[in-house]
Amino acid sequence: MEEGSLPRMDGDSNGETLVSYYRSILYEMVDDPSTDSIVSWSENGKSFVVGDEVEFRKALLPSWGLGHLGFSQSEKCEYSCPYFMRGQPDLKPSQDNLRKIETDNKGLDSSSLSCYKKMCRLAKKDLPPSLAIRRQPLFIRDVYEMVDDPSTDSVVSWSENGKSFIVWKESEFLGDVLPSRLPFDYKDMTSLTTWFHAIGYSKVEESEHWEYTADYLVRGQPPHP
Incomplete structure (x- = not known):
């Protein structure tokens, strides 16, 4: 898999599944106080700040993946998007959000789920004890x-x-x-x-x-x- 490739983000139900999965594991990590030295909510709770980029990438996903999932970068290591806010774990992207993600991802590799499955493995593999979270399966x-x-x-x-x-x-x-x-x-x-x-x-x-x-x-x- 070449860096920068993602599976198909076509705005249909399977694209929504992909966005929901990434959002779920990201929210759990950002909301966990034991990982605040790595990533935490901003003061207003409408964005999150990466404090240790190396450990963040090991535990979750490279920063390029955040852009492809609808997050914008307001400061050097601060990210936000309309469907990611503190205290709202069940917040979901609207159809407008999904259409924007689809547009932003046109031209990316859509041939397989290899990148998707790799990111899922990265979310669970070789994590330090503070990040070894047992997650419920999606849905x-x-x-x-x-x-x-x-x-x-x-x-x-x-x-x-x-x-x-x-x-x-x-x-x-x-x-x-x-x-x-x-x-x-x-x-x-x-x-x-x-x-x-x-x-x-x-x-x-x-x-x-x-x-x-x-x-x-x-x-x-x-x-x-």
């Missing part, structure tokens, strides 16, 4: 509610042990159930699995079905809002 509450709905058990349901879920009918799952619950639009399970892996879900390889598991995803234990 964990939405996935839980989708799997826990008894009306769609013939299409997707909990596994017997309640620590994973199984897709029983691929076409109905991809065409009806999934898009009604999550901002995903996929035509095949292989592509969906790639994105699931990138945002914190694992395929149960020994299963003969499309079966997935994730931290915090347990039957009878709905995630907190």
Whole structure:
């Protein structure tokens, strides 16, 4: 992967997923007081300041990635964007934000998810103890509610042990159930699995079905809002 390349940011549901993932892990780090020497909120809470750029890059992503995700740099190491503010962890980019990100990213590499997956690995790999945060997978509450709905058990349901879920009918799952619950639009399970892996879900390889598991995803234990 060449530096400066990013996966497709096309303003559709998958582009929104990408922005949401980066924003989620960035917010968690900025909001963690134990990492204030590396990155912290500005005084007004509408931007964040990088105090140790070397450690910040190791833990999260290079500064070029922030620009491609809609952040502007107001000072040497201070960044802001309309959907990133202290005290609002669930704030999401508007469609105008996503369209601007799409425009700003025209011409970047869109051939694969290699950069996306690398950034996900960078967010979790070889971090100093102060940065080793156990993160919930993205959309964990939405996935839980989708799997826990008894009306769609013939299409997707909990596994017997309640620590994973199984897709029983691929076409109905991809065409009806999934898009009604999550901002995903996929035509095949292989592509969906790639994105699931990138945002914190694992395929149960020994299963003969499309079966997935994730931290915090347990039957009878709905995630907190």
